[in-house]
Every structure is written in structure tokens, then in C-alpha cells.
Amino acid sequence: MTAFLHHFMYDFRTGLRDKSLLLMNYLFPLGFYALMGLLMTGLNPTFAPTMIPAMILVAMMACTLLGLPNPVVESREAGIFRSFKINGVPALSIVTIPVLSSFVHIILVSILITFTAGPLFKAGLPLNWGYFVLILLLTAFTMASIGMLIGVVSPNSRSIVLFSQSIFLPSMILGGLMVPSNMLPPGLYRISLLLPTSHAMNAWLGLAFGMVPVFDPRWALLVLLSSGVIAFALAIYLFNWDSKNKQSGHSPFLALITLVPYVIAAIFLAR
Amino acid sequence: MQDEVVLVKDFTKVYSEVIAVDGISFEVHHGEIFGLLGPNGAGKTTTMESLEGLRQPTHGSLSILGVNPMQQPKRLHNLIGVQLQSSGLPGSMTSQEAMEFFCAYHHVPPRQDLLLRLGLGYKLSAQFSTLTTGLQRRLALALAIAHDPPVVLLDEPTAGLDVGSRVELHEVMRELRAKGTTIILATHDMAEAEKMADRVAILLKGRIAATGSPTQLTATGSGLVKISVSSEAGSLSQGATAFPEVSQQLIKDEYVIFYSRDAGATVPAILDYLKTHTDHLVDLRVERPSLEDRFLEITQTDLSNGGKS
Numbered sequence: 124m125t126a127f128l129h130h131f132m133y134d135f136r137t138g139l140r141d142k143s144l145l146l147m148n149y150l151f152p153l154g155f156y157a158l159m160g161l162l163m164t165g166l167n168p169t170f171a172p173t174m175i176p177a178m179i180l181v182a183m184m185a186c187t188l189l190g191l192p193n194p195v196v197e198s199r200e201a202g203i204f205r206s207f208k209i210n211g212v213p214a215l216s217i218v219t220i221p222v223l224s225s226f227v228h229i230i231l232v233s234i235l236i237t238f239t240a241g242p243l244f245k246a247g248l249p250l251n252w253g254y255f256v257l258i259l260l261l262t263a264f265t266m267a268s269i270g271m272l273i274g275v276v277s278p279n280s281r282s283i284v285l286f287s288q289s290i291f292l293p294s295m296i297l298g299g300l301m302v303p304s305n306m307l308p309p310g311l312y313r314i315s316l317l318l319p320t321s322h323a324m325n326a327w328l329g330l331a332f333g334m335v336p337v338f339d340p341r342w343a344l345l346v347l348l349s350s351g352v353i354a355f356a357l358a359i360y361l362f363n364w365d366s367k368n369k370q371s372g373h374s375p376f377l378a379l380i381t382l383v384p385y386v387i388a389a390i391f392l393a394r
Numbered sequence: 395m396q397d398e399v400v401l402v403k404d405f406t407k408v409y410s411e412v413i414a415v416d417g418i419s420f421e422v423h424h425g426e427i428f429g430l431l432g433p434n435g436a437g438k439t440t441t442m443e444s445l446e447g448l449r450q451p452t453h454g455s456l457s458i459l460g461v462n463p464m465q466q467p468k469r470l471h472n473l474i475g476v477q478l479q480s481s482g483l484p485g486s487m488t489s490q491e492a493m494e495f496f497c498a499y500h501h502v503p504p505r506q507d508l509l510l511r512l513g514l515g516y517k518l519s520a521q522f523s524t525l526t527t528g529l530q531r532r533l534a535l536a537l538a539i540a541h542d543p544p545v546v547l548l549d550e551p552t553a554g555l556d557v558g559s560r561v562e563l564h565e566v567m568r569e570l571r572a573k574g575t576t577i578i579l580a581t582h583d584m585a586e587a588e589k590m591a592d593r594v595a596i597l598l599k600g601r602i603a604a605t606g607s608p609t610q611l612t613a614t615g616s617g618l619v620k621i622s623v624s625s626e627a628g629s630l631s632q633g634a635t636a637f638p639e640v641s642q643q644l645i646k647d648e649y650v651i652f653y654s655r656d657a658g659a660t661v662p663a664i665l666d667y668l669k670t671h672t673d674h675l676v677d678l679r680v681e682r683p684s685l686e687d688r689f690l691e692i693t694q695t696d697l698s699n700g701g702k703s
Contacts, residue, residue, distance in 0.1 A: 126498035137486050140521075198484065206482025209446050210537075211471035211499045263606055365448065 130216055135224040147190030148228040152182035156236055160244035169303070172247035174333070175240050178325040180320050182232040183263055184294060186225050187270035188287040192247040195221065195274025196283060204364045214362045218275070222267040222355065229263045247332060255331035261344065262323040265351030269319065269381065271358040272328075276375035290318065299324035304337045312337075317382070318391040322346045338392045349384040357381060397424040399545055399576040402446065404454035407440050408601075414440045416600040417454065422578060422593075427571055429591030429608075430580040431689065436597040438580040442549050445578070446476050458545055472500060473536035475546045480623075482534065485523030487513050489533050492522065493540060500541035508536040513562070528559040535563060539570065546570060549580045564590060584686035594685070596692055603692050608685045618642070618653040620681045623664055629673040630664070637663045 138144045156178040163170045170177075198204055207217060240246035249255035269290070277283045295301065297311055298320030307315055317322040322343035329336025329343075336343075357380060361373050400422035407415040415437040422428040430438045443449045444456055445638055447463035447470050456462070461469045489509055497504045509515060512532040518524060525533065531551060538546055548567075553559045567577060567590055581587055587594050588608045590659050595605040604611055618641060623630055628649040635643075642653040654660035657680050668675055 126495075126501075129495050129498040133487065133491050136491075137484070141486050194484075202478060202482050203484055206476075206478055207449055208448065208467070209471060209474070209478075210496050211468070293610045 126212075127216060127220070130212070131220050134220045135227060135329075138190075138224055138228050141194075143193070144190050149232060150223075150231055151189075152178070152185045153235065155181055155185075156240075157338070160240065160246075163301075164244045170301075171245050172231075172332065173299075173303070173324070173328065174244060175237055175244035175248070176324055176332070178230075178236050178240065179233045179259065180262070180298065180300055180323055181268045182236065184291050184320070186228050186232070187215070188273070188291050188333050190268065191221055191225050191270035192274030192277060192283045192287060193280060196277050196280060199363065199365065200279075202365075208364045214364070215359060218226040218271055218355075218362055219356050220382040221274075222264070222271050225267040225270065226260075226263050229267075230259070233259055233263075249327075249331040251331045255327065258303065258323060258326045258331060258344070258347075261347050261351065262319065265319055265347045265354065265361060268351045268354035268358060272354045272361070272378050272381060275358045275363070277363050294318045294320040297321070299328075313389050316392055317385045319347060319350065319385075322388070323384075337390045342388065342392060346384045346388045350381055354378075354381045364365045398422070399424050399426075399459055400428070400578065400682070401457045402441070402445075403456075405441065405444065405451050406453035407437070407444060407449060408452045413600055415444075415597075418595075418597070418602050419454075419601070420595050420602065420605060422576055424576055425571060425574045426592045427567065427577045427579055427590050429587035429594035430578060430597060431582075431584065431594050431685075432597035433582070433693065435599075437600040438597055439549060441597070442547055442578070442580050445547060446470075446474065472541060473543055473545055475541065475543035477531070477534045477538040477546075477548045478552050483522045483530075483537075485520050485521060488519050489522070489525070490518040492533060492537060496537050497540055501539045505536070505540040508540055509533075512536050512566070526543050527554045528556055531555055531563070532559065535566060538565055539566075539575075543575070545576045545578070547580075548576045549581070550582065552581075552583065552586060560586075584684065584689050585638045588685040596689060598693065604688075612683050612685055613684040614688075618655060618683060619660075620679075620683070620687075621652040621654055621657060621660055621664070622646075622649045622677070622679045622681075623652070623672045623675070624648045624650075624677040625668055625675055627671070627673040629668065629671040635667060637667070 127211060138148050159178065160174065164174065204217065241248050273283060273286045277286060297307065297315040298318045299315065300320060304312060304315055304321055304325065325336050325338060326343040326347070327342040328334040329340035357378055361375060397423040402418050402421070403419050405415055405419070406413070406417050418441070430441060432438050440449060444451055445458060445463055447467045458470065459473050461473060463470050487495070493504045493506070493509060509518060512535065514529060514533055514536065517529060522530065523531070529681050535551060552563055555563070570577060579587065579591060591608060593605070593607050594611065596603045628648070631645050637652060639654045639656040639659045640652045641655060644651050652660060661680065665675070
């Protein structure tokens with residue numbers, strides 16, 4: 124336990140100490156939040172009621188999709204995982220700890236956004252705080268697991284950019300953050316169901332903010348939970364200590380199994 | 395029966411179709427410094443990494459204190475300390491954090507004393523990426539030995555180090571040996587191996603070309619003694635001179651160098667020659683063949699045999 128705590132504390136401090144991680148964990152999401160609060164609430168009055176979940180999702184994506192995978196690939200390439208293996212650091216810790224520390228960074232940023240958005244930008248506050256926290260924890264776990272899986276299966280930094288951006292950019296446009304999902308044309312709405320952010324927004328709006336959800340938010344919770352568990356399990360299963368000496372021998376294409384809950388949702392939850 | 399700590403038997407490692415290590419066998423005894431020598435691509439690192447449990451042998455067996463590195467990794471990690479050729483530490487980790495981190499995984503208290511002993515006392519809060527190569531190597535060594543492992547594997551531990559750091563690391567290695575720690579030292583540096591190792595194995599193209607103590611290995615070569623002579627008038631370099639037992643002669647700077655089978659016969663003859671030619675001796679050095687000379691001899695033989703070692 125002491126080793127796990129030391130490892131966790133080191134990883135958490137790295138999230139504040141490393142400039143690129145600090146940017147992704149705090150500076151970019153909080154800067155974006157401030158900018159959106161100043162601009163969007165004036166331009167689009169319908170934005171304020173959904174501002175808190177939307178900005179928390181941006182923070183989650185920055186931390187988990189843009190920040191988390193890179194150190195995983197760099198550590199593997201630099202032989203750091205080999206050194207960890209020799210010294211008895213288990214693969215489970217290597218996969219779990221960055222997920223947990225991302226979780227803590229996300230919660231810190233979320234607290235900041237939640238408690239300042241109301242007074243500063245007249246953002247709508249949650250009506251059901253229990254569901255708000257539950258969905259926050261569930262989505263943070265799912266996004267962090269997906270980020271870790273991207274780090275595990277990416278052979279290099281270029282691949283990370285490709286995989287991460289293929290979730291980040293569509294999520295910003297179609298994920299219900301800027302434009303409500305119910306305003307999307309049917310085809311784009313179906314595509315939006317392939318994104319975790321769409322499910323998180325639907326669950327938050329329906330269960331925590333007292334708005335009318337696009338589909339039953341309990342399905343959204345199920346999709347988030349199942350994809351998070353699948354991504355986390357696959358990250359452990361596909362983990363490789365060494366890029367030059369692949370011992371797991373499992374195909375990285377197995378990572379696509381994470382998409383299954385989203386594909387099922389896109390088929391059955393379409394309007 | 396001798397106390398064999400490390401046992402390598404008929405070990406072969408094949409990558410795709412390349413044979414990196416081809417059926418080598420050796421053993422390392424308790425409290426011994428064993429040098430693995432060889433040029434790049436000889437199979438040193440593959441052997442070390444297989445002993446560390448990082449690579450699965452294609453054939454043969456390896457064991458450290460009876461533990462199979464691949465099959466019993468949990469038992470292995472407290473038995474060995476490893477200084478890898480590459481850094482193996484995150485750039486943002488400080489020296490103190492690294493010590494706490496690795497000691498926690500080995501279930502031992504952090505060894506602050508080792509950081510001080512290795513000159514890292516004033517760099518406890520410095521991140522790994524900001525340390526000089528010498529300090530990075532010192533930290534890697536401190537981490538490798540912090541849990542007091544019975545076997546330490548060092549891969550090129552002094553590569554790129556200044557003289558002071560090298561001497562310091564050699565001193566630490568001697569202290570470890572005195573405590574009964576078994577050390578496997580993979581190195582390119584023949585002088586280091588000759589100075590530090592009790593026994594060495596010379597690897598060439600994945601096979602052991604020679605093994606024994608540095609003294610044994612140098613004695614089994616052609617055994618030519620190097621005699622370097624410098625004189626005031628340079629008479630030795632002017633005329634054709636034939637001295638007893640000399641098989642080769644060359645001129646380098648102001649020295650004439652003779653390779654002799656018997657220095658006892660050659661040296662008096664050289665001195666007589668100088669006296670006869672009214673020349674005065676400035677410098678005369680007699681050197682026995684070094685491990686490096688023997689190593690070069692072995693690799694040259696391998697080349698002249700078309701690599702069929």
C-alpha cells in the first residue's frame with residue numbers, strides 16, 4: 124500500500140509539475156472556461172444552463188485524451204517501464220495510478236468550475252447533487268480509462284494525436300457541449316451517440332439539471348459504465364512493458380471493443 | 395561444489411531470424427565480479443536483459459540463486475539490483491522521490507545515506523532530467539543497490555563518465571564485493587574489466603570466445619611484451635636493427651616499439667646497442683599484454699577466420 128501511495132503521490136505531483144500536463148489538466152480547461160463564460164453566455168443565452176457540465180467535459184477531455192496518453196508512450200519508449208518491471212512495479216499500478224490521478228485533477232477542476240460558474244457567469248446549478256457527483260465520477264473514470272487505453276495501444280506520439288483527436292474534436296462539435304444534441308439532424312445525432320460526451324451530457328441534463336433528456340439517461344449511464352470498464356480492462360490486458368520486446372502479443376485492434384456499447388447505443392437509441 | 399549464484403546453461407536467443415546469443419553457458423560465483431565483454435551486437439545486453447527477466451530465452455536456461463527470471467519475476471526483483479544502460483527513470487522524478495519510490499516497491503526504508511555517499515546530497519530535489527550524466531549514473535547505481543540485493547547487474551555503468559565519477563563508482567563496486575555481493579558487469583571498457591573483474595567472458599557474435607580471469611586470458615594470448623624505447627640521438631630508429639626474440643617493430647612519435655617474446659633477452663640487447671652507438675637512453679617501458687590487447691587479438695582472429703568463431 125505504501126508503494127502504491129508513493130507512486131500515486133508522485134504521479135499526481137507530476138500532473139502539476141510537468142508543464143505540458145499542467146497545461147492540459149488545468150490551464151487549458153480553466154482558460155477555455157473563462158473565455159466561454161465571458162463570450163458564450165453573452166452570445167447564446169441557452170448556454171448558461173448547460174455551462175457547468177459542458178465545461179467539466181472539456182476539462183475531462185483535455186486531461187484524459189490530450190494529457191494522459193503521452194507519458195504512457197514516452198515512458199515505454201524511454202525504458203522506464205522496463206526499469207519499473209525489474210523493480211517489481213506491477214502493471215496494474217502503472218495502468219491504475221494515472222487513471223486515479225487524472226481522476227483527482229478532474230475533480231479539482233470540476234469543483235472550481237461548479238462553484239464559480241454560478242456567481243461569475245450565472246450558470247445553472249445542479250438540482251440533484253447526488254446524480255451530479257455520480258455522473259461526474261463515472262464519466263471521469265470512463266474518459267480516463269479511454270485515455271489510458273489510447274496510451275497503451277499507441278505505438279508513438281503521432282498515433283496518440285490521431286486517436287485522441289478523433290474523439291476530442293467530434294465531441295466538441297457534436298457531443299452536446301456547444302450545441303444541444305436535440306438540435307442535431309438525425310444523421311449527426313446518431314453519430315453523436317458514438318461519443319462518451321453525448322451520453323454524459325444526456326445523463327447530467329436529465330438526472331442532475333432537471334432538463335428534458337434526449338433519451339432515457341439510465342441507458343447513458345449504462346453505456347458510460349460498460350465502456351469505462353471495458354477500456355480499463357483492455358488497458359491492463361494490452362499493456363506492454365517494452366516497445367522493442369512485446370510480451371503481451373495481443374492485437375491493439377482489440378481496443379475497438381470499447382466502441383461496442385456506443386455502437387449499440389447508436390443503433391437502438393436513435394430518435 | 396562452488397557457490398554458483400548465477401547459472402546460464404546453453405542460453406540461446408533468436409530475434410526473428412537473427413541469432414543474438416548462440417548457446418552460451420557460464421556461471422558466476424558468490425561475491426565475484428564477472429565481466430561480460432564484447433563489441434556492439436555481441437549479445438551482452440540480450441544476456442543481461444534475459445537475466446533481468448525482460449526477455450524470454452529461445453532455448454536453454456538461466457537462473458539467479460535458483461530463481462528462473464521469466465517464471466518467477468516476483469521472487470527475482472528483490473534478489474537483483476539493476477543499473478540499466480538507458481536511464482530508466484522519468485525525467486520529472488527527483489532523486490529523493492526516486493529513492494522513496496523504488497524502496498517502497500522493494501519494501502525497504504529509503505536509503506538517504508546512499509544518495510549522500512554517491513554525492514547526490516545537494517541534488518535531492520533536482521529532477522532526473524536536470525542531472526548531469528555522471529549524477530544520473532550515480533543515482534541509477536544508488537537505486538540498484540538500495541535494497542541490498544545479493545546480485546547486481548551493471549550495464550555499461552561508467553560509460554560517458556568523467557575520471558572522478560568512474561573512480562567513485564569503482565570504489566562502490568569494490569565495497570559491494572567486499573560485502574559478498576555478486577556483480578555482473580557488462581562493459582566495452584577493457585581497462586575497467588581488467589581492473590575490476592575477477593573473471594570475464596568475451597562474447598563475439600553471440601558466442602563465448604574466451605573465458606577466465608583477466609590474468610589467465612592475457613597469459614593465453616601470443617604473450618608478446620611491448621618494449622617502448624626513446625633515446626637522445628634516435629639511433630634505434632635510424633638503422634635496421636635486429637634484436638633477439640623481437641617479432642615486430644614499429645616507430646611511434648619519438649619511441650621505437652618492439653614486441654618481444656622474451657623481454658629478458660631483448661632489453662639488454664637494446665641497451666648494448668645504445669652503448670655501442672654512443673646514444674643515451676631517455677625512456678624505456680616494458681608492458682605486459684593487457685586485456686585489451688588480448689581482446690583485439692581474439693577479435694582479429696575471428697575476423698581472419700571470416701567470423702567463424
